[in-house]
Amino acid sequence: MAATDITKITEKSEWQDLTEGNQVYGAGTSKLFHTGEWRTQTPVFHSEKCKQCLLCVPVCPDSSIPVTDCKREDFDYDHCKGCGICAKVCPFDAISMKEGQ
Amino acid sequence: MKNTVEIRWHGRGGQGAKSAALMLADAAFMTGKHVQGFPEYGPERMGAPITAYNRISEDPIRVHSNIYDPDYVVVVDETLLESVDVTNGLNPEGAIVINTTKSVEEVRPHLKGYPGKVYTLDAREVSEKCLGRYFPNSPMLAAIVAISKVMTKEDFFREMEGSYKHKFAKKPEVIEGNLKALHMAYEEVE
Amino acid sequence: MAIRERLSGNEAISFAIKQVNPDVMPAFPITPSTEIPQYVANYIANGEMDTEFIPVESEHSSMSATIGASAAGARALTATSSCGMALMWEELYVAASNRLPLALCLVNRALSGPININCDHSDSMGARDTGFIQIYAENNQEVYDNFVQAYRISEHKDVRLPIMICQDGFITSHAVENIELLEDDKVKNFVGEYEPENYLLNADQPMAVGPYAVSNYYMETKMAQNTAMRNAKQVILEVGKEYGEISGRTYGFFEEYQLEDAEYAVVIIGSAAGTTKDAIDALREQGKKVGLLKLRVFRPFPDEEIAKALSHCKAVAILDRCESFRGQGGPLGAEVKSAIYDYAKDVAAFNLVYGLGGRDFTVEEAEEIFNDLEAYDKGEKAFAEYRYVGLRGEGYTVMREKK
Numbered sequence: 216m217a218a219t220d221i222t223k224i225t226e227k228s229e230w231q232d233l234t235e236g237n238q239v240y241g242a243g244t245s246k247l248f249h250t251g252e253w254r255t256q257t258p259v260f261h262s263e264k265c266k267q268c269l270l271c272v273p274v275c276p277d278s279s280i281p282v283t284d285c286k287r288e289d290f291d292y293d294h295c296k297g298c299g300i301c302a303k304v305c306p307f308d309a310i311s312m313k314e315g316q
Numbered sequence: 317m318k319n320t321v322e323i324r325w326h327g328r329g330g331q332g333a334k335s336a337a338l339m340l341a342d343a344a345f346m347t348g349k350h351v352q353g354f355p356e357y358g359p360e361r362m363g364a365p366i367t368a369y370n371r372i373s374e375d376p377i378r379v380h381s382n383i384y385d386p387d388y389v390v391v392v393d394e395t396l397l398e399s400v401d402v403t404n405g406l407n408p409e410g411a412i413v414i415n416t417t418k419s420v421e422e423v424r425p426h427l428k429g430y431p432g433k434v435y436t437l438d439a440r441e442v443s444e445k446c447l448g449r450y451f452p453n454s455p456m457l458a459a460i461v462a463i464s465k466v467m468t469k470e471d472f473f474r475e476m477e478g479s480y481k482h483k484f485a486k487k488p489e490v491i492e493g494n495l496k497a498l499h500m501a502y503e504e505v506e
Numbered sequence: 507m508a509i510r511e512r513l514s515g516n517e518a519i520s521f522a523i524k525q526v527n528p529d530v531m532p533a534f535p536i537t538p539s540t541e542i543p544q545y546v547a548n549y550i551a552n553g554e555m556d557t558e559f560i561p562v563e564s565e566h567s568s569m570s571a572t573i574g575a576s577a578a579g580a581r582a583l584t585a586t587s588s589c590g591m592a593l594m595w596e597e598l599y600v601a602a603s604n605r606l607p608l609a610l611c612l613v614n615r616a617l618s619g620p621i622n623i624n625c626d627h628s629d630s631m632g633a634r635d636t637g638f639i640q641i642y643a644e645n646n647q648e649v650y651d652n653f654v655q656a657y658r659i660s661e662h663k664d665v666r667l668p669i670m671i672c673q674d675g676f677i678t679s680h681a682v683e684n685i686e687l688l689e690d691d692k693v694k695n696f697v698g699e700y701e702p703e704n705y706l707l708n709a710d711q712p713m714a715v716g717p718y719a720v721s722n723y724y725m726e727t728k729m730a731q732n733t734a735m736r737n738a739k740q741v742i743l744e745v746g747k748e749y750g751e752i753s754g755r756t757y758g759f760f761e762e763y764q765l766e767d768a769e770y771a772v773v774i775i776g777s778a779a780g781t782t783k784d785a786i787d788a789l790r791e792q793g794k795k796v797g798l799l800k801l802r803v804f805r806p807f808p809d810e811e812i813a814k815a816l817s818h819c820k821a822v823a824i825l826d827r828c829e830s831f832r833g834q835g836g837p838l839g840a841e842v843k844s845a846i847y848d849y850a851k852d853v854a855a856f857n858l859v860y861g862l863g864g865r866d867f868t869v870e871e872a873e874e875i876f877n878d879l880e881a882y883d884k885g886e887k888a889f890a891e892y893r894y895v896g897l898r899g900e901g902y903t904v905m906r907e908k909k
Binding site for chain 3: 338341342345350351352353354355357358376377378379380381382384
């Protein structure tokens with residue numbers, strides 16, 4: 216089967232439209248899946264308190280803290296599930312959690 | 317399967333009865349025959365009784381069962397006469413050949429009244445004389461070919477020489493001894 | 507010109523492997539299949555082929571590594587028997603559901619226990635629902651021919667399923683018999699190069715293999731697999747016919763021996779078919795109309811074709827070299843009877859079990875089965891169904907009289 220745009224495969228797809236063996240063609244396709252919709256609590260980034268220690272980055276289970284030139288940026292809310300681990304590890308209270316999206 | 321000669325080998329694990337059956341199949345194959353050579357497998361154990369079989373035919377062989385009514389039986393180890401019913405099903409028109417120092421008259425009482433031809437061969441003597449060691453399978457192979465006439469003497473020795481040259485390519489010094497053993501055994505029972 | 511040779515079944519399939527020269531072979535030894543990796547390793551060491559041989563620590567690993575190699579884009583295979591295959595069980599399903607066209611050279615052997623190294627079909631029959639194509643052989647010639655055809659079937663774009671090439675442990679694997687081999691170039695041309703469209707080592711097209719499939723995808727995935735298996739039927743016939751053109755030996759789903767006008771028939775798989783043919787010849791000389799259907803392809807199961815080939819028979823005995831503990835016979839009996847129910851209801855069909863754990867099956871036993879079928883049909887004797895052929899003592903049977 217030729218490489219397929221898997222964004223066209225949904226839970227409504229008929230069997231013959233699935234890829235062979237459910238193979239997933241193309242890299243990084245989990246980006247297409249917006250897990251941010253699952254969030255019931257949301258981290259808020261207070262950049263003025265942040266020392267750029269980057270402790271929060273490796274503990275994020277969803278790679279939702281983008282880093283550019285050794286500096287973290289605001290959250291990737293498309294994928295952040297709101298688990299709150301980043302807020303726990305931050306030594307400088309630079310991340311707080313709020314209820315809801 | 318009228319055109320098929322069936323041979324059953326009785327030996328002990330490690331004596332080369334299976335190899336002899338395969339060598340016989342090889343030689344018969346080279347003379348243009350259809351062949352089967354197969355052992356009856358159990359857990360391989362040195363010294364345990366083993367059985368091997370040959371079918372040699374002008375026609376393709378399809379049957380895949382053991383041989384119950386052989387035309388010929390080869391006994392590679394005479395101690396088996398006490399524990400194994402070696403003449404079971406053996407064709408009275410056929411023959412049995414036994415590796416022993418005893419005479420035909422001495423072994424016949426151990427053959428449960430088998431009425432057919434009985435041959436004996438002291439394969440130990442042949443082997444030790446020609447090879448300096450005890451490998452009973454080559455002398456017994458020559459004996460059964462001489463008795464069963466499944467191929468001519470010329471064909472047999474030509475094919476065996478070729479086969480030994482291939483098999484012992486890395487130790488050519490044993491080829492002559494093996495051929496000598498075949499000749500001595502063949503002529504003894506001929 | 508075909509090459510006249512004499513080889514054991516294990517030598518024959520190893521020779522075919524050498525001629526096909528696949529990319530990767532991970533394997534772990536187990537009797538009676540051990541000789542296959544042994545011969546292949548020898549060929550590699552002698553420079554006669556350049557397959558990457560991977561010694562692994564178990565059959566779980568050998569099938570896993572075969573799957574990995576196949577997913578990476580290699581033409582891969584392994585070999586095993588009995589408990590070795592049992593240890594692969596999980597991976598067999600993984601190979602099939604991931605649609606990997608790898609080959610498994612199975613040398614059929616009984617499963618423990620009691621521990622036993624001899625032939626029966628309980629290993630492959632147990633794996634009949636894994637999604638592998640299964641092709642069986644009567645002798646060394648057929649196992650050679652089947653392997654040469656294997657990748658043409660499994661790699662076909664309409665199929666892409668793993669394939670199991672089965673032969674009877676010791677009975678054919680270790681018996682030296684005459685065989686006709688094809689020349690290397692003929693085999694290479696027939697099999698061709700493997701060119702997968704998508705594979706893990708293709709840097710231009712990254713991909714993932716074997717994702718989790720939630721309930722909303724699982725059934726659709728199975729239907730795709732099932733469709734591929736059904737497609738395999740046509741491909742098996744095409745490849746078998748094309749193989750006939752280069753070898754003179756054409757293959758289909760099954761061989762019919764004296765079946766055309768047969769009143770009584772036996773359905774059987776593997777080496778015992780040859781023994782049954784000798785029984786048929788003996789009975790035909792007595793004027794009895796008896797025949798054989800030797801099943802070659804068990805997966806996909808050619809149900810309609812089998813039933814139609816048997817539809818003119820008065821009574822049929824289906825012989826299983828496997829116990830399925832359903833209390834009334836084996837898997838071949840169940841499936842052939844089901845086909846007869848659908849397509850040939852008038853045929854009386856019985857199931858017998860034979861040859862478990864290497865128990866010999868003789869010409870005389872085959873003749874007795876045909877005679878029993880005839881006696882049943884003529885109303886002379888009830889047929890003892892579910893009987894174990896060659897069992898000491900009575901055992902469980904169901905006596906069925908003609909109505």
